[in-house]
Amino acid sequence: VTVHLVGAGPGHPDLLTLRAARLLAAADVVVHDRLVHPGVLDLVRPGAPRIDVGKDAGDSHLQERINATLVELGRVHDCVVRLKGGDPFVFGRGGEEAEALRAAGIAVEVVPGVSSAVAAPAAAGVPVTHRDHASAVTIVTGHPAAGAPPIDWAALARVGGTVVVLMGVGGRRRIVAGLLDGGLAASTPVCVITRGTYASQEVVRMTLAELPDAGVEAPSVLVIGSVAALDLASASIGTGAVVADHLGTAEVAR
Amino acid sequence: VTVHLVGAGPGHPDLLTLRAARLLAAADVVVHDRLVHPGVLDLVRPGAPRIDVGKDAGDSHLQERINATLVELGRVHDCVVRLKGGDPFVFGRGGEEAEALRAAGIAVEVVPGVSSAVAAPAAAGVPVTHRDHASAVTIVTGHPAAGAPPIDWAALARVGGTVVVLMGVGGRRRIVAGLLDGGLAASTPVCVITRGTYASQEVVRMTLAELPDAGVEAPSVLVIGSVAALDLASASIGTGAVVADHLGTAEVAR
Numbered sequence: 334v335t336v337h338l339v340g341a342g343p344g345h346p347d348l349l350t351l352r353a354a355r356l357l358a359a360a361d362v363v364v365h366d367r368l369v370h371p372g373v374l375d376l377v378r379p380g381a382p383r384i385d386v387g388k389d390a391g392d393s394h395l396q397e398r399i400n401a402t403l404v405e406l407g408r409v410h411d412c413v414v415r416l417k418g419g420d421p422f423v424f425g426r427g428g429e430e431a432e433a434l435r436a437a438g439i440a441v442e443v444v445p446g447v448s449s450a451v452a453a454p455a456a457a458g459v460p461v462t463h464r465d466h467a468s469a470v471t472i473v474t475g476h477p478a479a480g481a482p483p484i485d486w487a488a489l490a491r492v493g494g495t496v497v498v499l500m501g502v503g504g505r506r507r508i509v510a511g512l513l514d515g516g517l518a519a520s521t522p523v524c525v526i527t528r529g530t531y532a533s534q535e536v537v538r539m540t541l542a543e544l545p546d547a548g549v550e551a552p553s554v555l556v557i558g559s560v561a562a563l564d565l566a567s568a569s570i571g572t573g574a575v576v577a578d579h580l581g582t583a584e585v586a587r
Numbered sequence: 588v589t590v591h592l593v594g595a596g597p598g599h600p601d602l603l604t605l606r607a608a609r610l611l612a613a614a615d616v617v618v619h620d621r622l623v624h625p626g627v628l629d630l631v632r633p634g635a636p637r638i639d640v641g642k643d644a645g646d647s648h649l650q651e652r653i654n655a656t657l658v659e660l661g662r663v664h665d666c667v668v669r670l671k672g673g674d675p676f677v678f679g680r681g682g683e684e685a686e687a688l689r690a691a692g693i694a695v696e697v698v699p700g701v702s703s704a705v706a707a708p709a710a711a712g713v714p715v716t717h718r719d720h721a722s723a724v725t726i727v728t729g730h731p732a733a734g735a736p737p738i739d740w741a742a743l744a745r746v747g748g749t750v751v752v753l754m755g756v757g758g759r760r761r762i763v764a765g766l767l768d769g770g771l772a773a774s775t776p777v778c779v780i781t782r783g784t785y786a787s788q789e790v791v792r793m794t795l796a797e798l799p800d801a802g803v804e805a806p807s808v809l810v811i812g813s814v815a816a817l818d819l820a821s822a823s824i825g826t827g828a829v830v831a832d833h834l835g836t837a838e839v840a841r
Contacts, residue, residue, distance in 0.1 A: 335821070335822065340701075342604070343699070346605070347604065347605050347606035347609075348604050348605070348606060348698075348699060349604065349605055350596070350601065350602050350603065350604055350605075350701060351600070351601050351602070351603055351604075351605065351608060352601035352602060352824060354605060355601075420701075420705050420706075420709075421709070421714075422705060422708070422709050422713075422714035422715055422716065422717075423705055423715060423716055423724070424716050426718060427714060428714035428716070428717035428718070428720075428814075428817070428819055429717070429718060431712075431714070431819035431820065432819060435819065435821070440821035440822060441819065441820055441821045441822075442820060442821065442822045442823065442824075443709045443710075443712075443819070443820045443823060444602075444824065445597070445602060445701045445705055445706035445709045445710075445824075446701065447594075447604060447674075447699045447700065447701055448702070448705060451674050451676060451677055451699055451702060452674075452699035454676070455674075455675070455676050455697045455699045456697075456699075458685075458697075459676075460675075460676035460681060460682035460685070461676055461677060462676065462677055462678050462682070462726075462728075463676075463682035463683070464680060464682070464683060464731075464732040464734060464735045465734070465735075466682075466736065467736060468727065468728055468731045468735045468736050468737070468738050469725055469726065469727035469728070469738050469743070470677070470725070470726050470727075471723055471724070471725040471726075471746065471748065472716075472723065472724050472725075472726070473722065473723035473724075473748065474716075474722055474723070477718075477722040478718040480718060480719070481718045481719075481722045482720065482721060482722050482747055482748075483722070483747060484722050484723050484746065484747055484748065485745050485746050485747050488742050488743075488745035488746045488747075489723070489742075489746050491739050491742035492725065492738065492739050492742045492743050492746065493736055493737060493738055493739050493742075494725065494727065494736075494738065560682075563682070565682055565685035565686060565689065565695065565697070566685065566695055566696060566697045567589070567689070567694035567695045567696065568589065568694060568695075568696045569696065569697060570606060570696075570698065570699075
């Protein structure tokens with residue numbers, strides 16, 4: 334008996350791993366977040382129940398119920414797949430789920446996934462690192478769970494790398510204030526990717542000073558740093574359309 | 588005509604994306620780094636040439652030759668796959684390759700991959716973020732390319748999140764000195780994962796103070812922060828063996 338904590342990737346089903354696809358096809362039951370792409374759920378074994386646990390960030394009782402559900406299912410099924418957006422160990426509280434399962438004597442396999450922190454920027458043509466721009470990238474949540482350690486945004490501003498914020502739309506005024514306090518220039522480029530890798534993906538570029546009052550909606554990934562001004566991909570997964578190509582040679586990816 | 592910059596993932600072929608596997612099966616030619624898993628190369632279309640560009644970090648002339656090779660191949664083939672370890676835009680200079688191709692009028696598709704910065708720790712049971720430990724993770728290279736912007740290690744120490752260092756074995760004395768300068772405790776847990784997700788994977792845990800004199804070899808991923816003391820997975824991809832399980836219920840992943 335094993336519960337598999339499986340990364341669903343950033344959205345588009347083509348960015349699932351081979352192992353994730355095989356586990357979905359073999360699962361006795363799948364427990365998933367609300368934000369999993371319908372095309373990913375299409376890969377679940379026909380007849381296997383799919384349980385939408387509709388996770389909202391920061392609701393600690395909900396997390397306890399999810400943990401209890403996983404333990405209960407792990408006791409009666411051979412192959413339980415817990416499908417989590419992006420990577421199970423990049424936010425999303427996969428670590429807590431693994432701890433609850435281990436404490437109940439249930440084996441856990443973690444299947445890493447493509448994180449939206451890297452893939453959503455890539456879908457907008459933005460490399461989170463680049464020799465001419467950034468030797469580090471920090472991935473941070475704008476909406477930490479209750480009791481989570483705080484982030485020193487001013488220190489982060491001084492590191493000198495790219496900052497990628499997940500779940501940062503609601504807290505963007507506070508985040509921008511902290512980064513400006515730390516000395517990050519108001520003119521620092523920002524790229525906001527909404528529903529990255531989905532057909533409805535939207536990309537907006539602006540400066541750090543403009544971010545607090547910009548009309549952006551969740552779920553979005555915020556990229557802060559000079560890489561955010563780049564646009565290096567002619568085509569990207571999921572959008573079904575060509576990203577702006579100044580050279581006129583772009584093709585649609587499929 | 589498109590050149591596809593494709594993430595090969597951390598090593599084990601099961602962690603390739605579906606799109607990467609399909610592109611390898613359709614490729615006219617594949618250009619790859621030396622460190623790609625043989626099982627990944629087994630997925631290349633029979634008959635398609637495989638060009639090993641044997642990339643060594645920091646050799647700028649080699650990078651220029653790789654860029655020129657990609658442009659040349661992109662002019663004569665319909666489907667060129669440039670296969671890069673991990674994710675194309677998390678170090679590895681994929682951004683520069685995309686720029687060279689775009690400058691030559693060749694369309695570029697970026698296919699994100701699972702980064703070893705997240706997957707190697709996961710294979711050792713280490714979550715790079717966790718509510719009780721870290722609300723941020725910084726991925727940094729210990730071996731920046733010539734001319735790349737510097738990292739302020741002391742500022743990084745003050746951010747309060749997990750630090751993951753790629754290509755950090757050679758520079759670990761300098762890195763540890765910088766983090767200690769910034770106030771990180773000498774007792775901070777460190778986990779070193781060598782050849783993560785390969786059958787020969789090795790995991791060693793220590794403190795930050797012990798890292799400079801520890802016998803670790805490249806390629807390794809260094810995880811620095813309190814998460815590094817955790818071991819949450821009963822089984823992990825690629826090792827073919829069970830990670831230590833205190834509860835006696837673990838299974839091998841396959």
